[in-house]
Amino acid sequence: MLIGISLISFFIMHLAPGDITSSEAAFNPKASEESRQKLRELYNLDKPVITQYGLWLKRMVELDFGNSFASHQRPVLWETKDSKGNVIKGLIQESLPITLLINLIGIFLIFSVSIVLGTISAVKQNSIVDKSITFFIFVAFAIPGFWLALLLMYWTGVVNQWLPISGLHSLDYKSFSEIGQFFDLLKHLILPVSISMLSGLAGISLYVRNGMLDVLHQDFITTARSKGLNEKNVIFTHALKNAILPLITIVGLSIPGLIGGSVIAESIFAIPGMGKLFYDSVLMRDFPVIMGILTIGSVLTLIGTLIADIGYAWADPRIRKGLVK
Amino acid sequence: MNLFKGNLLAIIGFIIISIILFVAIFAAFLSPYDPNYIDINSILLPPSYDHLMGTDGLGRDVLSRMLYGARISLFVGFVAVGIATLIGIFLGSIAGFYGGWIDSIIMRLVDIMLSIPSFFLILAVIAFLTPSIWNIMIVIGLTSWMGVTRLVRAEFLSLRQRDFVLASIVMGSSNKKVITKHLLPNSLTPIIVSSVLGIASAVLIESGLSFLGLGVQAPTASWGNILTDGKEYIQFAWWLSLFPGLAILVTVLGYNLLGEGLRDVLDPKNK
Numbered sequence: 399m400l401i402g403i404s405l406i407s408f409f410i411m412h413l414a415p416g417d418i419t420s421s422e423a424a425f426n427p428k429a430s431e432e433s434r435q436k437l438r439e440l441y442n443l444d445k446p447v448i449t450q451y452g453l454w455l456k457r458m459v460e461l462d463f464g465n466s467f468a469s470h471q472r473p474v475l476w477e478t479k480d481s482k483g484n485v486i487k488g489l490i491q492e493s494l495p496i497t498l499l500i501n502l503i504g505i506f507l508i509f510s511v512s513i514v515l516g517t518i519s520a521v522k523q524n525s526i527v528d529k530s531i532t533f534f535i536f537v538a539f540a541i542p543g544f545w546l547a548l549l550l551m552y553w554t555g556v557v558n559q560w561l562p563i564s565g566l567h568s569l570d571y572k573s574f575s576e577i578g579q580f581f582d583l584l585k586h587l588i589l590p591v592s593i594s595m596l597s598g599l600a601g602i603s604l605y606v607r608n609g610m611l612d613v614l615h616q617d618f619i620t621t622a623r624s625k626g627l628n629e630k631n632v633i634f635t636h637a638l639k640n641a642i643l644p645l646i647t648i649v650g651l652s653i654p655g656l657i658g659g660s661v662i663a664e665s666i667f668a669i670p671g672m673g674k675l676f677y678d679s680v681l682m683r684d685f686p687v688i689m690g691i692l693t694i695g696s697v698l699t700l701i702g703t704l705i706a707d708i709g710y711a712w713a714d715p716r717i718r719k720g721l722v723k
Numbered sequence: 724m725n726l727f728k729g730n731l732l733a734i735i736g737f738i739i740i741s742i743i744l745f746v747a748i749f750a751a752f753l754s755p756y757d758p759n760y761i762d763i764n765s766i767l768l769p770p771s772y773d774h775l776m777g778t779d780g781l782g783r784d785v786l787s788r789m790l791y792g793a794r795i796s797l798f799v800g801f802v803a804v805g806i807a808t809l810i811g812i813f814l815g816s817i818a819g820f821y822g823g824w825i826d827s828i829i830m831r832l833v834d835i836m837l838s839i840p841s842f843f844l845i846l847a848v849i850a851f852l853t854p855s856i857w858n859i860m861i862v863i864g865l866t867s868w869m870g871v872t873r874l875v876r877a878e879f880l881s882l883r884q885r886d887f888v889l890a891s892i893v894m895g896s897s898n899k900k901v902i903t904k905h906l907l908p909n910s911l912t913p914i915i916v917s918s919v920l921g922i923a924s925a926v927l928i929e930s931g932l933s934f935l936g937l938g939v940q941a942p943t944a945s946w947g948n949i950l951t952d953g954k955e956y957i958q959f960a961w962w963l964s965l966f967p968g969l970a971i972l973v974t975v976l977g978y979n980l981l982g983e984g985l986r987d988v989l990d991p992k993n994k
Contacts, residue, residue, distance in 0.1 A: 540975035542927055544934050545950060545968030552957050552964070658842030662931055666954075677935065680846050688847050692839060699838040 516606025733984020811871025819879025
C-alpha cells in the first residue's frame with residue numbers, strides 16, 4: 399500500500415514536463431546548459447527514472463525526504479544541523495502541527511454539532527425543524543468554501559473588524575501573556591476552522607440522520623418503547639449508540655478530504671500550514687516538498703483509517719469479542 | 724416531468740440545471756457585452772441598469788463573464804465526470820465480473836488512490852502540466868473514478884449470482900455479451916445517480932482550482948477566476964465576489980438535488 403502511494407506520487411512528478419532546471423533557467427537567463435547539467439547531477443535528475451525512484455525510496459525508508467529546491471534548501475521533513483551546528487527546522491515539521499491542530503478541532507466540532515443536528519432531525523422527522531436542517535445540509539454541501547471564506551473575511555474582518563483575517567498570530571502577540579496568546583491564536587483560528595469543517599459537517603449530519611432513522615425503525619426500539627421506557631431514554635441510550643457507531647469509520651474516510659481542503663482555507667487565510675506549503679511548492683515546482691507532502695498526507699490517511707478500524711473494534715463488543723467479522 | 728412526480732426537491736434541481744444549461748448554451752445571445760472587452764472608462768462599477776452585475780477591475784461586464792463562465796462549469800463537469808464514469812465502468816466491470824487476482828489488483832489501486840488526498844494530487848498534476856481547461860477536465864476525471872469503480876463492481880458481484888445472468892452464461896453467451904446486455908443495463912441506476920452527484924463535485928473542484936489560479940486561465944471567464952478578482956478587490960467591490968459564488972452554490976445545489984431525487988425516483992424499492 400505504502401509502496402503504491404510512493405510510486406504514484408513519484409511518477410506523477412516525473413511524467414510532468416519541465417523540471418527544476420527549466421524554472422531555474424527561467425528565473426536566471428544566464429544559466430547555461432552546463433550549469434543546468436550540474437544542477438541535474440546534484441539532484442540526481444540525470445539518472446534513469448527507475449534509479450531515481452530507487453534512491454528516493456531508500457531515503458524515504460530512512461525518513462529522509464531530502465531538501466527543498468527552493469526555500470534555501472531547507473530540509474523537507476525534519477530538522478537537521480548544518481555544518482555550523484545551527485538547527486534548521488524542517489518544512490513539514492513546522493507546518494504539519496498547524497494543519498493537524500485545525501483539522502482536529504474541526505473534526506471534534508463536526509462530530510459534536512452533527513450528532514446533535516442529525517439526531518434532532520431524525521427524531522423530529524418531517525417537521526419544520528427537520529426540513530430546515532436538511533435544507534441547511536444541502537446548502538452547506540454546495541457552498542464553495544473559499545467563497546464563504548471571502549464573504550466572512552469581508553463581513554467579520556473588513557466591515558466589522560471583529561476577527562483577524564489572516565495568519566495565526568497578531569503582530570504584537572509576543573507582548574501578550576500566555577493566556578492572551580492562547581486567545582489570540584483562538585481568535586485567528588475561528589474563521590479557518592469553520593470554513594474547513596463546513597462540508598464535513600453537512601455530510602456527517604446527513605449520515606447521522608439517516609443512520610438514526612434506520613435504527614429508529616428497528617424492532618428493539620419498538621420493544622424499548624413498548625416496555626414503557628420514556629422517549630429520552632429510548633433515543634439516547636438505545637438508538638443513538640447504534641446510530642453513531644459507523645461514524646468511527648467515517649472519521650478515517652474523511653481525513654483525505656479534510657487535509658486536501660486545507661489547501662484552500664490556508665491559502666486564503668495565509669496560515670503557514672501544510673496546505674499552504676503545498677500550494678507554494680506547487681507554484682515553485684519544488685519536487686521534494688511536493689512528494690514529501692503527498693506521501694505524508696497519504697500516510698496520515700492510512701494512520702487515520704487504522705485508528706478508525708481499531709476504534710470501531712473497540713467500540714463494538716461484537717467485533718471485540720470476535721463474534722462477527 | 725412525470726418521472727419526478729411528487730418529488731419537489733428533484734423538480735427544483737431539474738429546473739435549476741435546465742436554466743443553467745439554457746444560459747450556457749445561449750450565452751452568446753444573452754450576454755449584453757463581449758465578456759473579454761476591456762473598458763478602462765468603466766472600472767469596478769457597482770451593479771446598475773447598464774451593468775446588472777457591475778464591472779470588474781478591467782472594466783469587463785461581470786454578467787457577460789458569468790454567462791460564459793456557466794459554459795466552462797458545465798463543460799468541465801460533464802467531461803470530467805464522463806471520463807471518470809468510463810474508467811469506473813471499465814475497471815469495475817472487469818473487477819466484478821472476473822474476480823480473482825485481477826479484482827484484487829484493481830481494488831488495491833482504488834484503495835491507494837483513495838488514500839492520497841485527492842485535492843493535493845490534482846493540484847500537483849495541474850501545476851506541472853500547464854493549467855488549461857482540457858488538463859483540468861482530464862485530471863479531475865483521472866482522480867475521481869474510484870467511487871464508480873466500487874459501485875459497478877458491487878453491482879456486478881450481486882447481479883452475477885442472479886438466475887437470469889446464470890442462465891445467459893449457461894446458454895453460452897460470450898463474456899462481453901453477458902456484461903453489456905445483462906450486467907451493465909441493470910447497474911445503470913446507481914451509475915447515473917453517482918454521475919450527477921459527481922458533476923456537482925467536479926464543478927466545485929474546478930472553481931476551487933481556478934480560484935487558486937491553477938484552473939481556467941484568464942482571459943477565459945470562469946466562476947472561479949472571477950472570484951479571484953473578487954478576492955483582490957474585496958474591500959471595494961462586493962459584487963465581484965457575491966455573484967460567482969452564488970452561481971456555483973446554486974449549480975452545485977441543483978446537481979445534488981437532482982442526483983438525490985433521481986436516486987429516490989429510480990430506486991424501485993421506493994415505488
